[in-house]
Amino acid sequence: MSSACLTAVGLALAGGATAQDSTEVLVVGKKPDTVEKIDRLSYDIASDPDAQTGVILDILRKLPSVTVSSDGQVQLRGANVTILIDGKVPADGNAVVKVLASADVERIEVITNPSAQFAPDGTGGIINIVTRKRHKIHLSGDLNVQANTLGQGGLSLSTTLNSGPWSVGGQLRLDRWRNRTRLFERQAALNPDGGYDVLDREDHLHTASDEATGGLSLEYKASPRSSLSVKGNYGKYDAMTKGLSHYSGIADYDETSLVTSASHNGDVLAQYDYRGDENNETLSLSFDHSDYANLTRSTYDRGDGDIYGTISDISGNSDRVQGDYERRFGRRLLTAGLSIDRTFNRDASRLDSRGTDLDLAVSDYDYAFSGTRTISAIYATWQTPWGRWTVLPGLRLEVARLDLVGDVGVSDLTLYPSLHISRYLGDTDRVKFSFSRRVSRPSIGEYNPNVQYWGNNLGVTGNLALKPQFTNAYEAAYDRNIGDFAMGATLYFRDTRGSFSPYSLMTANGLLLSTSINSGRSRSGGTELTLHGKMSKRLKYSINANLYYAQAPYIDGYVQKMRGRFSGSGNGLLEYNAPNGDQFQINLTGFGRRLTYQGQTSGAWRADMTYRHPLTDKVAVVVSITDLFNSFHFRSVVDTAVLKTESGGAANMRALKVALSYRFGDGSR
Template identity: 25%
Template sequence: MKRMILLCVALFSIATAKAQFGVGGGTTKVTVTGRISALILDSVTKKPVDYASASLIRVKDNKSVNGGLTDEKGKISIQNVSPDQYKLSIGFVGYKNKTVLVKTTPEKPDLNAGTIYLSPSSNDLQEVQITGQKALVENKIDKLVYNAEQDVTIAGGTAGDVMRKVPMLSVDMDGNVSLRGSSQVRVLINGKPSGTMANSVADALKMIPAEQIKSIEVITSPSAKYDAEGSGGIINIITKKKTAQGVNGSVNASAGTRQNNGTFSLNAKQGRLGFTSNVGVQYAIPQDTRISILNQNIAQNTILTQDGYTKAKRWGYNGSVGADYDFNNYNSFSTNIKFNKFENGSDGSLNVISTAPAGTTNYERITKNEGSMSNVDWSADYRRTTKKEGEELAISGQASFGRNTNDFNTRNVFATLPTVTILGNNTGKNNEYTAQGDYTYPFSKTVILETGLKGVFRTIESKYQNTNQNFDYDQNVGAAYGVLSFKVAKATSVKGGLRAEYTDISGVAGSSLNFKNDYFNLFPSVIVSQALSQMTSLKLSYNRRMQRPSLFYLNPFLDDSDPENQRRGNPALSPELTDLMELSYSTYIKGSVINASVYYRNTKDVIESVFTPAQKLTTYFNVGTSKSYGSNVFASYNPLPKWTLMGNFSINSYEVINPDTQVSTGVYANYTAFMRSAIAFTGGWNTEVFGVYNGKRRSFQGTSGAMAFYGAALKKDIMKKKATVGINVFNIFARDLHIENKNSSPSFVQSTNVYYPIRSFGLNFSYNFGKINYNAQPKKKKITNDDLKQGEQQQGGQMGGQGK
């Protein structure tokens, strides 16, 4: 705990010092900044020229410092302009470029350049080819970026629909995401954790309209700057930041036989002050799901079967409100509040047949489950830059408050015996506080140092009211990191770092079980990137990661909603430690993309579920060491300019070895495949078809069944491309998706067959209003908490009080 206190003191000291002083230790003079505005008109018609580009060029060094686009009234306002003399250059297709001299002073930082007339060009352009547009897929030194805003087929979809198209990712029919075959991934929004994601990734992805997504970053080998998450990696969803002067927003709605969503966003900016807001709702139409369960205890010669139907329901809402203010060119502040609530449940009836040497028993099990998850996140971020380009200090704070409930009522109705009723009520609270400081210093354009400190303080309470027992859990994490990026040759870049984390854990379960644990770990990382040509690169990386178990795995209280398949957590679990080595190759050939990677992953103290037939209980243990080899290949090809073909294939081995006995589960292969074809037609029509196949997945005691599904969509731009309408279909030739999960050993067999109702038809509509003028804005630093191993099947129905 002493190390934790020292770390917090150091973090406060750096925050205080950097907020007051520059790098050299002297007082930094705050420079007043202003804005330059103008009205751009056609010299002949005297009508506004909208979407004309404006570039502000400093006269003394001829360097472009800012810019923007005109709005529908021809107005342009360029913010954060330091006092100096500039050239304001205006240009637009079909007009001659025009440049005017402007000057601002500390006494008069704001300047209205008046009306500027553009003269039509003497040449009529019949066809214009725009260059410089971002590629759909970009490969950077530490991540792969899918630029969703360049994909014209995503309108009317959700974040889950977009992720199905991202290299190395796969999304199952419930919306659960895996990266290169691993479901142990951390999903962030704008670099920050979300209470919505912590409770249910699948539900959260359904709440994010595809039109709000700018890009998705896939980080398979996170640097030491990131929290020490485990083997899977990090997925970061970057949303579009509305920075236009005035008011703009969007409306999105989809309705269908399976899922219904609606979202609304409204944004406003005036001068240096901006506001953003959004709200979304979702409702899933309840449908019958058939379930067939077999439990066979070979040692005791007993067989129990359960066969019947459940009807699941799910609805929820989420939203956020944020504000940001640029004090001047060097200091800015932003704050944001996110809120969400999801409710889910199921009603079911199962016919149960129990066969034993003593005879056969037949009865009906009637179940009713209700659960809710709510969360509020508040964050505040201060950012300070200097005249040295690339130097930055960021101080961030975040507070999260989560509340979960899970109630169940199970009745076993016998023909001749009294009815047996089992009740359960679990409530949980999860409060989390985070303080973080990050500092970036560029020694030169090619040598950059990143360093920072972070403290995370979690308090979790979980209570079962029917037993009147509490599970109180405290986890405090302190971290410090340093990352250095540099070039060793013109075509060779290196990014290496080291992260140190100290974890202090204490907890009380009921009145008899107390536990305490603390550990200190170092996490090195290094990435070497070699440019083989302008469009081809080779990358080699190594890092060490960790996954601490969340409350889903730790909560020791018994969930006996199904007495034949009970579940409880294990507070004695140790964290997983993973070493990952990866070699990847990327190339771009005439618009086509190929990205291929091979990797080796070694994970110690793997956490997996273990079923004990004698107790009819599933719990969690550190089952051993996993050694996995894997490969991923992604390709995108354009047979025609408006026709895109995409494919992704991932395969990895599975093997767990007991470190004491050296007994192995054997080596198995897990694999996934994805194919997509998209065509854009004239007149604003777009269509696509896709198919996904996830092969059978091996686990410690058994397998999770394979699944295959497919879909198609047709969309049309309307209202001068401000809106789209579309239809989509999903698995139209089969109502149900059959998945079989099976655990087995020489002494037992446990099999669950689920028939999900998957066939669906839907309509969608999206509409954007206002003008979107993306002026250059400084990038805000954000808090990221991505250090916990999340629970299995996070789509809902978990124990209350799950931690993040």
């Protein structure tokens, strides 16, 4: 759905009123599927059958502009995205989408070209997940249980208790995950004779994991206009992967592996909110602390006593202080704020060959690498009418300091401007234009210069010379809404300098070493079309198609060139609502091939089906099939004069899932 679709639903339910003088569509009675603000699109997910029993990743893959890779990485129009929970970065980063229950989410805001109000991280934009808040309910909540044919299952419980000015909430989620994966890789490295040394590898992996996450919240309404709240979350994750790898070509042997991982993360948020009695004045002050740790132990056995192992111990913490202020002046709107964000990360790693001759360009090691990044920011935006136009300029100033162990600290000051312009052309049409400057900063771990061995003749190292990449993003959009039909078309262009690119090289002893570099300038531009409407009273559809041309640096041997290609992404959703309350939904999503610095990655597609049947007003059963045609495979190619690799595989994702949801209390949101 584009902004056209969002407005159409709201206008239909509101009796055709326009939103020309407001940043959102206000609806009396039933909520619309979507509500729009000038710099974002907001999706109400309550009516989606997966909103009762799944995780939020199940919903994201259905949204326009959003694509999800085979390993659960979320992108907007093919570019990296920043995930926020209630406007704040979660303790476990973008991985939160794999564990956050959909039943705990009120709506999802998709911001493809954010204003200066938001931190400029992520070239693709922002997805802000707004969690549910229940009001005027003594006791309410949701209980969901589910299992599928792969042996995976889970249980989630979310509850809220209100008494006078106090509100107490709790969440618990337990997950059990089992899967089998087959991977393959072919490596061909140029040898001194001008030919290629070829090594083939095939992996069979069996993974089992268990995860438990929980949270508590306490809110006190100090007055009709102010409140204090404290929230805490904690999660624990344990996983084990057993593998068998077969090598052939220049070497012929088998290797078994056992990888165990234990991690935990937690965060505490304290927040004060104030709402004035006029001019929609709001003030929010918050402090957020989080920490995380992960310990991974890997043991490899090549037979005949050739056993070796690695240990990776990663930990860190972060603190964030933030203040946001908003006030209307008639039809004008001011937002302003400041924040200080400090992040610390430590990466310790060890290789113990135990006397095994690995015949690789890496020897036993035991090291630790750490760093701290501090970002201080202030911002302001001003939304104002300008004739028949609505204009939203903004400016954000950030001072970023990076301190790495054994290195001199580096600070930089950067301005991030933004501009959004909107105009209605009558009651059914509108045009929008926007610009923003974005940044993607390397994680602290990506600076680690030490070589870490991953087994299977694979290694990874960081790059101390890595710099942030900056992107200028431009968009022009046109929306039309006629009755139940809505359409939107967007033209967009991104110009990125200092693009991040993965880079692989083969060492003299046969270690395939991967790192990241700044490859230069890249550009991408395209058009996105969205259609939304009803085919009948009970049958509705949504179609999103994105076609773009991407141009990026490419290295062939030792010579860097520029090249480009067309690609695309999209999804289609068909939903039927039966008279008895049953819902049937089928969703098709996919994305095309993408260029990389040394080659390309393949596209992928999948189809999912969901059926929801209400047993009572509070109990429903949901049956779904994921990856109906078992089509979500992946492949990555490096194709240069000195190195050629092809890797890929298929995770066993096709499954039949049955879930039962129970909502107690009056179910209000």
